[in-house]
Amino acid sequence: MGRYVTLLRMQLRASALLAAQYRWDFLIDGALSLFWAATAVIPLFVVYTEGRASIPGWSFDEAMMVVGWFILVQGVLEGAINPGLAAVVDHIRKGTLDFVLLKPADAQFLVSTSRFQLWRVASLLTALTIFGVVFNRLGRAPALLDIGLSVLLMWVAVLTLYSMWILIISAAFYVVKIDNLNYLFTSIFDAGRWPISVFKGGLRLLFTFVVPLALMTTFPAEALLGRMGSSTLAISVSAALVFATASRWVWRKSLRHYTSASS
Template structure:
């Protein structure tokens, strides 16, 4: 455990140092993050200008979902995506060999190998949106709701990570996987909306097949106090099942790794 904490810290240090080696880039990316957050809010504000609520979701409740979405996207674009893009490149060049030669779990080592540190702006932005939404709502969550909201944020992060790791496991066989990653990112984008705004079949798809609902809608409902205990259990259980499945996919992929030739 101590080794993994040291490893994650060392990787963060190296990655942050690499990012800061290009100072102008660092500042620009931070500013761009702010612009993106603003743009992400725009469709929601336009929609709720026209109507009070959509399928039971009003503007401030939907803003909480956007807050969750922005924070999780910060994790995705700040840690998961850079790391897995790096993994795909390493599989193609055979440099993954050097990861597999280390006495640490390769999945942990590659999952947090690269960071985009300026995404911390997005993470803070997401939290600010949630706070703003709660203030607008005029109703602060109880301590229990807050604890559930934080716990389900973790569950959502695990569910999202599992989807991406399963996709990365595929890249061992397919090697060129950029398009699948783009598709997954596009699907993830729907998580900015509460799952209930989608019509029937889509809602089923986003709850059970590509469980986007686990990532943002249910955690937001947890914070707002509208999630049933069964829903909370389902969110945690579902994310853990996804984690186990993605772990199995990863292990199968490592067993079949053929390494690029010298």
């Protein structure tokens, strides 16, 4: 375990060095991160300033909480999950995954931690700012237990999202080009900025059970607002564990399918 912490530290260091390598890239990347984090709240303003409080069961402030979680989880996806895993597709195509598989360490860990976009920390700061503003407007502070629960649910959300990404990347072992799949999921993920009650019927089922966006943004927001039931917590944790186990199994199975690129 200690060894993997050391490896994570070294991989983070390499990402930091990489980010600092090109001065203009570094500055532009930083500015873009702040810009995207700020634009994530715009759709909500559009809906609520037209005078139609159109999300049943959610006031503007409460819906803003979901946006905060969406920004946070999206930041984790773009900063920590996607950079490393997206490189796997290239590794498979060029055959350089060989070098990862020849290392005496877990291949899934090595590829997952191979690259970070450190500027996406801006998303975390934006999300925390939103939480602060929301509670300020609500005129109260979150309960300690609710903070604890929402932190737990944040890890549940990250684990679920990471597992889904592993499942998508694993498809690259079979079909090599998965750009469309990646694009599709990124588009679907965008729906996570809305509370789940916005969606009806099939979409609601889809975003709760198949692509569990509810678990990633709505449930943590409910937890922080202090209105999440214990059954929701149990379902979230169980779902994350199921996704994690399934994705690990699929990843290992897919590795056996790896044929490497010829020299």
